[in-house]
């Protein structure tokens with residue numbers, strides 16, 4: 001699998017292909033997945049038309065890897081620095097369906113803990129449904145305990161925000177980031193008619209799904225190692241405030257983010273490794 005330079009922005013990327021014809025593009029910058037398409041070429045992930053492809057800016061869309069910090073839950077800048085770190089290709093499979101990227105986190109003033117971070121991306125198939133699996137593993141290579149929060153900040157492409165419902169969170173406690181972290185309990189499905197920015201705590205590993213009544217499609221989100229799930233849609237005002245996001249684009253995306261957030265931070269002893277993963281299954285109508 002050759003590293004190719006994306007002619008539109010000069011950035012290095014790898015293109016994964018499943019046996020059935022699904023495709024995912026992964027930039028070395030941030031190990032950032034920027035697209036996942038089914039065999040018909042339909043985009044299953046959202047990336048903004050105004051995304052800025054210029055390191056160290058993180059790319060608006062796909063799956064930014066948030067590590068070693070989710071959001072503002074720690075001393076670092078928003079969502080940590082992995083999404084702004086250059087990764088190298090560590091491994092790939094001959095069938096082009098799997099790759100592993102690796103980065104080394106150097107000691108820095110605000111986060112004096114050296115670590116290795118690997119990100120594995122794999123395309124597969126379950127019956128007729130294309131699958132996307134992503135695993136992140138962090139190894140503490142230093143001599144002190146390190147603590148972290150994290151997320152796989154996944155932007156799903158949807159037909160229209162008013163058409164989607166997120167199930168599998170009924171009864172789950174969440175902290176509402178728009179209400180100063182106030183604890184609430186979800187009742188029924190999550191639907192969207194205003195800005196939503198929530199950290200659902202101790203979410204079951206399987207059962208969360210996005211149903212899109214516009215397309216008839218369903219995304220299943222299966223996770224492991226990540227206790228929490230963030231649900232985010234910026235709605236009108238925040239969309240207008242983000243320079244790298246179109247004013248109307250909130251209508252066509254939704255983020256569901258397996259995370260170590262409100263249930264964290266997690267601690268890693270020297271030599272210890274933590275891993276977290278998600279598998280997304282796209283069931284077309």
Ligand SMILES: O=P(O)(O)OC[C@H]1O[C@@H](O)[C@H](O)[C@@H](O)[C@@H]1O
Nearest residue numbers: 071078079153177197230232257
């Ligand atoms: O603009 P960023 O740094 O990519 O963050 C986007 C959003 O990411 C979400 O995970 C956060 O819960 C939101 O609060 C935040 O606005």
